[in-house]
Amino acid sequence: MASIVEKTVSLTKESRDLLPQTGNSLKTTSVDYRYRYIDPDLLIREYFLSSSPQRAKLRKLVFQNINSWQSILAILMWSRRKEIFDAYDGASDLLAECADINLFKGAIQYLESANLLATSSASNLFNLDDFWEVLLKGIAYAYQIPAKERFNITLNLFPVSNRRIVKAAIIDTLVILGDEMDIEPIRNSISRFSSTHEPDSYIRNYAQEALDEIS
Secondary structure (H helix, E strand, O other), X not given: OHXXXXXXXXXXXXXXXXOOOOXXXXXXXXXXXXXXXXXXXXXXXXXXXXXXXXXXXXXXXXHHOOOOHHHHHHHHHHOOOOOOOOHHHHHHHHHOOOOOHXXXXXXXXXXXXXXXXXOOOHHHHHHHHHXXXXXXXXXXXXXXXXXXXXXXXXXXXXXXXXXXXXXXXXXXXXXXXXXXXXXXXXXXXXXXXXXXXXXXXXXXHHHHHHHHHHO
């Protein structure tokens, strides 16, 4: 945990140095061709610089070469780049190809640590909200991971869901998972946000609308 907390400082400062510099396109030299299929950073970069049809073809290839939660963070960082076409949807679509729940767990542990360090800075918290939203959408649609595992990892986020956008993203994730598993635990979990114990009236209403949708 100590090493994760130390690394978190870079995330709360945008951590742009973790990403390769963007350009209009990748060079197609023999060196690029040889190494881009074993370097997840290059694959992720190529994915986000591609058109929508090309992304659809690249998604599975990218995750065949991802074996660390740091690459999940790199995807989250790309999702916020305003110069990238459809960055948000591109990131959540890519994360949906994840087949290893431990990659999500590592990224969550990192973001939880980042939340603790970012409490003194509103801008850093807003940045983290964006990361949580994209990550949760990716978890919701990660079809290769059993729904029960995705449900459990989402429940574990309840203690850190003190921000409106994170609570809403958790509710959205639970609604999506309701199509794949028994609806009763889904309803019980969403009800925690619709109860009078929830201080945010917007979230109470949002949760109630979700319950009405899945009833």
